[in-house]
Amino acid sequence: MTIKKGNLSISSENIFPIIKKWVYSDHDIFVRELISNGCDAITKLKKLDMMGEYRLADDYRPKIKVLVSPENKTLKFLDNGLGMTAEEVEEYITQIAFSGATEFLEKYKDKTTEDDMIGHFGLGFYSAFMVADEVEIHTRSYRENATPVLWKSTSGTEYEMGEGTREETGTQITLYLNEDSLEFANEYRMREVIEKYCSFMPVEIFLEKEGADPEYEVIDAEEEKETDTVIERIQEEAKTEEQEDENGEKKLVEVSPAKNQVKIVKRPVSLSDTAPLWGKHPNECSEEDYLNFYRKVFLDYKEPLFHIHLNMDYPFNLKGILYFPRINTEYDSIEGMIKLYNNQVFIADNIKEVIPEFLRVLKGVIDCPDLPLNVSRSALQNDGFVNKIADYITKKVADKLTGMCKTKREDYEKYWDNISPFIKFGCLKDEKFSDKMKDAILFKNLEGNYLTLKELVEALGGDPQKLEKEAEEPKEGEETEKFSISYVTDEIQQSQYIQMFKSQGKDAVLFGHNIDTPFVTQLEQRFPWLSFQRIDAEVAGDFKETIEEDEKESFAKLSEKLKEIFRKELGKEQLDVQVERLKDEKTASVMVLSEQSRRMQEMMKMYGMADLGMGQEGSLILNANHPLVQYVSKEEGEHTALICRQLYDLAAMAHKPLSPEEMTAFVQRSNEILLLLTQ
Ligand SMILES: Nc1ncnc2c1ncn2[C@@H]1O[C@H](COP(=O)(O)OP(=O)(O)OP(=O)(O)O)[C@@H](O)[C@H]1O
Numbered sequence: 001m002t003i004k005k006g007n008l009s010i011s012s013e014n015i016f017p018i019i020k021k022w023v024y025s026d027h028d029i030f031v032r033e034l035i036s037n038g039c040d041a042i043t044k045l046k047k048l049d050m051m052g053e054y055r056l057a058d059d060y061r062p063k064i065k066v067l068v069s070p071e072n073k074t075l076k077f078l079d080n081g082l083g084m085t086a087e088e089v090e091e092y093i094t095q096i097a098f099s100g101a102t103e104f105l106e107k108y109k110d111k112t113t114e115d116d117m118i119g120h121f122g123l124g125f126y127s128a129f130m131v132a133d134e135v136e137i138h139t140r141s142y143r144e145n146a147t148p149v150l151w152k153s154t155s156g157t158e159y160e161m162g163e164g165t166r167e168e169t170g171t172q173i174t175l176y177l178n179e180d181s182l183e184f185a186n187e188y189r190m191r192e193v194i195e196k197y198c199s200f201m202p203v204e205i206f207l208e209k210e211g212a213d214p215e216y217e218v219i220d221a222e223e224e225k226e227t228d229t230v231i232e233r234i235q236e237e238a239k240t241e242e243q244e245d246e247n248g249e250k251k252l253v254e255v256s257p258a259k260n261q262v263k264i265v266k267r268p269v270s271l272s273d274t275a276p277l278w279g280k281h282p283n284e285c286s287e288e289d290y291l292n293f294y295r296k297v298f299l300d301y302k303e304p305l306f307h308i309h310l311n312m313d314y315p316f317n318l319k320g321i322l323y324f325p326r327i328n329t330e331y332d333s334i335e336g337m338i339k340l341y342n343n344q345v346f347i348a349d350n351i352k353e354v355i356p357e358f359l360r361v362l363k364g365v366i367d368c369p370d371l372p373l374n375v376s377r378s379a380l381q382n383d384g385f386v387n388k389i390a391d392y393i394t395k396k397v398a399d400k401l402t403g404m405c406k407t408k409r410e411d412y413e414k415y416w417d418n419i420s421p422f423i424k425f426g427c428l429k430d431e432k433f434s435d436k437m438k439d440a441i442l443f444k445n446l447e448g449n450y451l452t453l454k455e456l457v458e459a460l461g462g463d464p465q466k467l468e469k470e471a472e473e474p475k476e477g478e479e480t481e482k483f484s485i486s487y488v489t490d491e492i493q494q495s496q497y498i499q500m501f502k503s504q505g506k507d508a509v510l511f512g513h514n515i516d517t518p519f520v521t522q523l524e525q526r527f528p529w530l531s532f533q534r535i536d537a538e539v540a541g542d543f544k545e546t547i548e549e550d551e552k553e554s555f556a557k558l559s560e561k562l563k564e565i566f567r568k569e570l571g572k573e574q575l576d577v578q579v580e581r582l583k584d585e586k587t588a589s590v591m592v593l594s595e596q597s598r599r600m601q602e603m604m605k606m607y608g609m610a611d612l613g614m615g616q617e618g619s620l621i622l623n624a625n626h627p628l629v630q631y632v633s634k635e636e637g638e639h640t641a642l643i644c645r646q647l648y649d650l651a652a653m654a655h656k657p658l659s660p661e662e663m664t665a666f667v668q669r670s671n672e673i674l675l676l677l678t679q
Helices: 011-026 029-050 088-107 124-130 179-187 186-196 288-296 357-361 377-381 384-407 409-429 431-435 453-459 464-468 495-503 516-526 549-570 594-606 626-635 641-653 659-676
Strands: 004-007 062-068 075-077 132-140 150-153 158-163 170-177 205-209 216-220 232-237 239-244 251-255 260-264 306-312 316-322 336-344 343-347 361-369 442-445 450-452 481-486 530-532 577-580 591-593 621-624
Touching: 029 062, 029 075, 029 124, 029 170, 029 186, 029 343, 062 179, 075 179, 088 132, 088 150, 088 158, 124 132, 124 170, 170 179, 170 516, 179 186, 186 205, 186 343, 186 577, 288 306, 288 316, 288 361, 306 384, 316 384, 316 409, 357 384, 357 409, 361 464, 384 409, 384 431, 409 431, 409 442, 409 516, 442 453, 450 453, 453 481, 464 549, 481 495, 516 594, 530 594, 549 577, 549 621, 549 626, 549 641, 591 641, 621 641, 626 641, 641 659
Parallel strands: 062 205, 336 361, 481 530, 577 621
Antiparallel strands: 004 158, 062 075, 075 170, 132 150, 132 170, 150 158, 216 260, 232 260, 239 251, 306 316, 316 361, 336 343, 442 450, 591 621
């Protein structure tokens, strides 16, 4: 073969700045490109064998080898795939690969953000020049009597091609690393990159350090395999020990039997699992398999709650496993990780176009060979096919959850506190998901039982049938009668109200997460006859005794008097004070804030306007049945001021935390009260 020289249609001045920019973001991606080329070459050779166009040797074992050499500053990728003839190198490498690079350059030269590229597919072989000053290809085609080829390029824009020396079918790509990329000649760094991109490639991948001393291991003779390189056969004699028996006589006892062992060259361990769990049928996978897979992929030793195995061939090909992680919301940030693969080749984490936002708190893997990955992100967003994938994933997750709620209710309830924040988030983000989930949203009541909305409405004496109907636009002037459901956001702070509820046989639900506020707003929009209010929003009618007609006048006077005294003693002229006769005799005072005002306050807090003094103070409700209130209502006594302030603080505390000054005053006053007891 004559030596051929050539020039590529791109110049180093225009391509390198772009390649370099690319290098800074995903500078390790060339590993994926070169290894997946090797995988493709192997797949093609196996196909030729299947079609009868080539005969694979009986002991053929497809494999990719990566050799690092820190001394020589080289990196080699070897595959036993189909190899290339000189014509093929000319066509595929010189023309296609390099023209691919030109096309890439054309496409991305005006793009400045990383976001515009996804997966970086399409640059393939050329990506080697991101890290190498010089690249060599030694290849030999599977064709009979094929001449080996050596191709090299020192600049990425000029090349030289001639006859090579490779004897076996397949390809070796050698990278002479540039000074900025020497890290890739480090075995540990290379292992990390291969594990990142190639952990599940369909071909075994072995990493070795060139020229390293071989490592050995000793195994039992019966474990020896034909493929092992035996260094030495070891016959170990039985070991004996002198021991005393129960009669005190010394005897020789065998402590380990005679063994036949073999010293072999350490068996190489593939860095890729060629048959990942997601590709198997769910029936073939045990819980243990799912758990081990989770640990291996996410290095998370907390057990996930449960998983969903996605497995479909039609209308598109998609497989994957999604795990619901156990989340300690107090300490962990809820950040999931969904790894996207294309035919077992890792593409990227958390691609937002494919994985619906609310599911990005999950951990999992998705393999979708049909995904168009060589297009820009903006194109992905508008791609109907990609949207369908996201819809499908959402639907599957909803199916699994609703199925579990129906058939494994006990488990589902156990998981509920953990999974409810993201399910609610999903409902807020995705109407279809919200629709599907409507009978699988649980509400925890004061007894700690979990009820669906239907069960809850029924338990509270409402009509669950009404939930079947979506909201109808209320007619003009029409007032819908509200069905009110009380909720608790802080069991400790609101314990006084809970106590009142319990004593009257009333129930409420527990909402412990920020997401609950927007979530109930959504529910109320959907069912305008439903209204949620915090347990301290009002003192409902059933907690009060009715004031008889003939008492009304004197009761009004009493109320007026108490209002005046309290306002004066507290120095709060605007304070709303209401006097009631509460059935719960233990309660002297409570604070209420209407649901509407509270939501308004929360909203202002969210927008950072809490300090503008627009927040409303609650209303102080006094129980005229309580002796302390009765004491205050009598002519001004010695302790009136003390009692007024203490009753106010006690009521306010159950509502919101006291300020530091208020707290100090409260503690001092409490001590004063205790002192009075001692006198
Ligand atoms: N190790 C190899 N063995 C045999 N052929 C190879 C090898 N590496 C590259 N080729 C040939 O060179 C061509 C160009 O490779 P390149 O990686 O640039 O693009 P690609 O693999 O076709 O596409 P992609 O952009 O998805 O990587 C390949 O299609 C293949 O025919």
